[in-house]
Amino acid sequence: MWQSLLKNIVQGDFKALARAISFVENEVEGYEQFLSELPNSNTAVIGITGPPGAGKSTLVDALIAHWVAENKKIAILCVDPSSPFHLGALLGDRIRMNEWYTNPLVFIRSLATRGSLGGLHPHIIEITSLLQAASFDFIIVETVGVGQSEIEIAGLADTTVVVMVPEAGDEVQGMKAGLMEIADLFVVNKSDRPDADVFVRNLRSVLYQAKERQIETVVLKTIASSRQGIVELANAIELHQQQSSTSEKKVWLLTERVYQLIQQKKMQGIDKEMIKKNIAEQFNQPGFNLFLFAKQLF
Amino acid sequence: MWQSLLKNIVQGDFKALARAISFVENEVEGYEQFLSELPNSNTAVIGITGPPGAGKSTLVDALIAHWVAENKKIAILCVDPSSPFHLGALLGDRIRMNEWYTNPLVFIRSLATRGSLGGLHPHIIEITSLLQAASFDFIIVETVGVGQSEIEIAGLADTTVVVMVPEAGDEVQGMKAGLMEIADLFVVNKSDRPDADVFVRNLRSVLYQAKERQIETVVLKTIASSRQGIVELANAIELHQQQSSTSEKKVWLLTERVYQLIQQKKMQGIDKEMIKKNIAEQFNQPGFNLFLFAKQLF
Numbered sequence: 001m002w003q004s005l006l007k008n009i010v011q012g013d014f015k016a017l018a019r020a021i022s023f024v025e026n027e028v029e030g031y032e033q034f035l036s037e038l039p040n041s042n043t044a045v046i047g048i049t050g051p052p053g054a055g056k057s058t059l060v061d062a063l064i065a066h067w068v069a070e071n072k073k074i075a076i077l078c079v080d081p082s083s084p085f086h087l088g089a090l091l092g093d094r095i096r097m098n099e100w101y102t103n104p105l106v107f108i109r110s111l112a113t114r115g116s117l118g119g120l121h122p123h124i125i126e127i128t129s130l131l132q133a134a135s136f137d138f139i140i141v142e143t144v145g146v147g148q149s150e151i152e153i154a155g156l157a158d159t160t161v162v163v164m165v166p167e168a169g170d171e172v173q174g175m176k177a178g179l180m181e182i183a184d185l186f187v188v189n190k191s192d193r194p195d196a197d198v199f200v201r202n203l204r205s206v207l208y209q210a211k212e213r214q215i216e217t218v219v220l221k222t223i224a225s226s227r228q229g230i231v232e233l234a235n236a237i238e239l240h241q242q243q244s245s246t247s248e249k250k251v252w253l254l255t256e257r258v259y260q261l262i263q264q265k266k267m268q269g270i271d272k273e274m275i276k277k278n279i280a281e282q283f284n285q286p287g288f289n290l291f292l293f294a295k296q297l298f
Numbered sequence: 299m300w301q302s303l304l305k306n307i308v309q310g311d312f313k314a315l316a317r318a319i320s321f322v323e324n325e326v327e328g329y330e331q332f333l334s335e336l337p338n339s340n341t342a343v344i345g346i347t348g349p350p351g352a353g354k355s356t357l358v359d360a361l362i363a364h365w366v367a368e369n370k371k372i373a374i375l376c377v378d379p380s381s382p383f384h385l386g387a388l389l390g391d392r393i394r395m396n397e398w399y400t401n402p403l404v405f406i407r408s409l410a411t412r413g414s415l416g417g418l419h420p421h422i423i424e425i426t427s428l429l430q431a432a433s434f435d436f437i438i439v440e441t442v443g444v445g446q447s448e449i450e451i452a453g454l455a456d457t458t459v460v461v462m463v464p465e466a467g468d469e470v471q472g473m474k475a476g477l478m479e480i481a482d483l484f485v486v487n488k489s490d491r492p493d494a495d496v497f498v499r500n501l502r503s504v505l506y507q508a509k510e511r512q513i514e515t516v517v518l519k520t521i522a523s524s525r526q527g528i529v530e531l532a533n534a535i536e537l538h539q540q541q542s543s544t545s546e547k548k549v550w551l552l553t554e555r556v557y558q559l560i561q562q563k564k565m566q567g568i569d570k571e572m573i574k575k576n577i578a579e580q581f582n583q584p585g586f587n588l589f590l591f592a593k594q595l596f
Contacts (some may be wrong), residue, residue, distance in 0.1 A: 035589040129588060247578070254581055254588065255574040261592040266564040276553040280545070283552055290427060290552065291333040294559040 002034045009134050010039070012073070014107050017134050021109060024126045031126075041132035044241045047157025048142045049182075054163040055189040058224040060142050062098075065227070066234050068105050072137040076100075078110040078128065079120050079143040107136070120152045122264065125257045128156060154182035157254030158249070159240045161233075163187045166199035183217055184240055187233060191221035270297065300332045307432050308337070310371070312405050316430050319407060322424045327426075339430040342539045345441045345455025347480075352461040353487040356522040358440050359398075365524070365534050366403050370435040375425065376408040376420050377441040385511075405434070418450045420562065423555045426454060452480035453554030456547070457538045459531075461485045464497035481515055482538055485531060489519035568595065 008016035010151035023031050050056055060076060067074050084111045100106040111121045120143060121127070131139045143153055154160050186207075188200050202218055218236050222229030275297070281289055306314035320327050332554045348354055358374060365372050398404040409419045418441060419425070429437045441451055452458050460481035484505075486498050498517055516534050520527030573595070580586055 022510070032589065032593075036593065038587060038589070040584065040586050070587075126589070177531060195345055239349050247582075251574060251578045251581060254577045255570060257588060258577065258592045259568070259570055261589070262568055262595050263561065263565060265592075265596045267561060268555070269477050270560055272553060272557055275556050276549060279552045279556065280549045286338065288338050289334055289336060290555060291330065291336070291424075291559070294328075294556045294563075295334065296565045298557070 006034065006037060006133075009130065012135060014104075017130065018109065019056070020130050021127050024123050024130065025111075028084075035126055035129065038129055040131045041129075041130075041135075042245075043132045043136055043139055044158035045128055045132070045156060046138060046140045047153040047160040048140055048163060048239055049144070049153050049160065050163035050187075051165075052144050054165050055224045056142055056144075056163050059163055059187065059189060059222065059230075060140060062222075062224050062227045063140070063234060064100055064106055066230050068100075069105060071105070073105050073107075073135070074141045075107040075131045075134065075136045077124075077131065077139070077170065078108070079124065079141060080112050107131075107134075108255055121158070124152070124156065125260055152260075155253060155260070158245060158253065159184050159237055161185045161187055161237065163189050164203075165190045166193045166196035168203060184244065185233075185236055185270070186217060186219040187222050187229075188219065189222050189224050191229070192223050196221065220264045239249040250297055300328055300335075304332065304335060304431075307428065310433060312402075315428065316404065316407065318428050319425050322421050323409075324426065333424055333427065336427055336431045339427075339433075340543075341430045341434055341437055342543065343426055343430070343437045343439060343454060344535055345458040346438055346461060347442070347451050347458065348461035348485075349463075350442055351461035352463050353522045354440055354442075354461050357461055357485065357487060357520065357528075357531075358438060360520075360522050360525045360528040361438070361532060362398055362404055362505050364503070365436055366398075366401060369403070371403050371405075371433070373405040373406070373429045373432065373434045373437045375422075375429065375437070375439045376406070377422065377439060377555040378408070378410050405429075405432075418454070422450070422454060423558055450558075453551060456543060456551065457482050457535055459483045459485055459535065461487050462501075464491045464494035465490045482542065483531075483534055484515060484517040485520050485527075486517065487520050487522050487526070490521050494519065 005016050005020055022028075024035070048056055048060060064074055064076070087088055101108060109127075111124070111127070124141075126213050128139065128141065141153065141157060160182050162185070164186065186203060188196060188203070190196075191200075191258070200221060204219050207219070209293060218240075220229060220233055220236060224230070279293070282293065303314050303318055307318055310415075318332070320326075322333070346354055346358060362372055362374070399406060407425075409422070409425070422439075426437065426439065439451065439455060458480050460483070462484065464486050484501060486494060486501070488494075489498070498519060502517050505517070516538075518527060518531055518534060521532060522528070577591070580591065
């Protein structure tokens with residue numbers, strides 16, 4: 001089964017790819033062996049992130065249209081990080097990409113995080129690797145930039161695009177510190193809003209101050225809803241991938257991935273619900289000590 | 299040595315406490331045994347977080363002044379999460395608390411994160427437990443709210459205070475999704491700014507919509523620089539600690555801590571720099587496979 005699955009994936013069979021993703025998601029027996037037989041691939045991953053409401057989905061939709069017109073094959077992974085505090089999934093403005101579901105050049109998959117600590121998805125690395133094996137021209141991973149997910153996306157994507165809306169002009173420096181560091185490209189979407197130019201100027205000046213960056217961070221203006229600035233964005237992404245696919249960055253990305261995979265493996269048997277249950281029974285007893293308790297589970 | 303150290307810490311000796319923290323930071327032999335002998339303590343931890351420039355340090359300074367006037371003993375842990383991308387530490391607006399360093403009621407310690415993935419500090423849980431053993435009236439952990447650190451602070455603090463400045467009024471919903479979920483109390487600092495009332499109103503309405511929360515999230519206005527609103531804040535923190543120290547929350551917090559401790563232990567031998575070095579040597583070879591490589595390190 002696995003051998004023909006791999007063959008079909010490499011040949012571009014979307015159904016085989018979808019099935020393999022499900023196998024990985026559900027940890028079907030043999031999936032680890034299967035992953036260790038994936039061919040080495042260099043397809044670059046584009047991470048698109050930013051706050052909810054910034055227009056990420058509309059932007060992705062416009063990028064798909066652009067590349068499909070050029071007859072490119074595109075994979076899109078939509079990841080909705082669920083809340084780490086059980087307040088439900090962080091509103092995803094999905095579903096706008098409907099029209100692409102039947103296009104033979106476009107593969108779309110949504111993943112819901114069931115993990116607990118605000119991460120992207122327990123198997124995001126594996127699933128991205130499956131996409132890389134499937135000979136797409138572009139792979140997009142789209143996610144809301146909250147908490148840990150923005151760090152994870154930076155460890156996953158060769159090009160990280162951060163989408164924002166022109167607001168909060170003078171707070172650029174503060175609020176976006178986390179996003180600022182991971183961005184290879186900045187997109188100021190909805191740039192027909194009144195203060196767009198001020199915002200872009202502030203952003204550029206803040207980026208300029210962060211001189212440690214070796215490569216200049218490009219700031220682009222778009223109006224995704226009317227597809228303005230999309231050609232420029234697509235070009236900037238392609239240019240970034242040509243210029244920045246240095247060995248150094250590649251090694252950094254692979255190291256982050258390996259580290260995550262190891263962590264995932266090592267924590268496999270650790271059941272948070274069970275810990276919780278035991279703590280609930282014991283924490284009120286006089287001799288309770290956090291470190292002694294944890295030690296039993298090492 | 300350890301026995302008398304513990305005795306001195308419990309009796310309130312700041313020098314002993316500082317020494318024990320250093321031992322934990324440097325993983326001096328015997329520190330794990332020492333931690334497992336700490337008495338069970340219920341001193342609540344107050345987490346104070348928010349973007350750089352929100353005025354967290356000034357606010358903490360004002361809180362110290364308030365509680366010192368009431369003859370309370372206070373510990374402050376300042377954590378600067380270093381950048382996960384090697385762009386240096388995220389600017390801490392520290393050092394404003396200078397005047398307290400010699401006050402016998404106030405213990406201040408700064409920790410710099412040397413960890414790699416944007417977390418608070420590899421030993422933050424242990425160090426907080428040391429403070430809890432030292433019979434303070436209040437323990438404050440102050441940190442910049444970026445990336446993973448905001449999730450970690452929620453797992454560490456009994457009361458999480460999120461400090462913001464009145465700006466970006468209509469973007470409240472988007473940008474602060476992560477912070478919104480962890481906040482037990484919201485402080486809108488610099489509330490003499492023009493749009494403060496609009497901002498507070500927007501914030502309250504967004505919080506109202508998040509009906510899943512069992513306890514109402516309080517929004518307070520302060521001007522920390524002139525110490526306005528500080529009494530109200532101190533009262534709100536104390537009230538929150540009385541009302542919300544439910545078993546459920548306590549169990550959740552302890553579970554998060556135990557989980558972190560286990561993860562830390564399991565990843566102890568894993569050296570990221572070594573992984574990087576090996577990847578750099580191997581990733582260009584034709585047969586290189588990420589999962590095979592990771593498997594050697596499981």
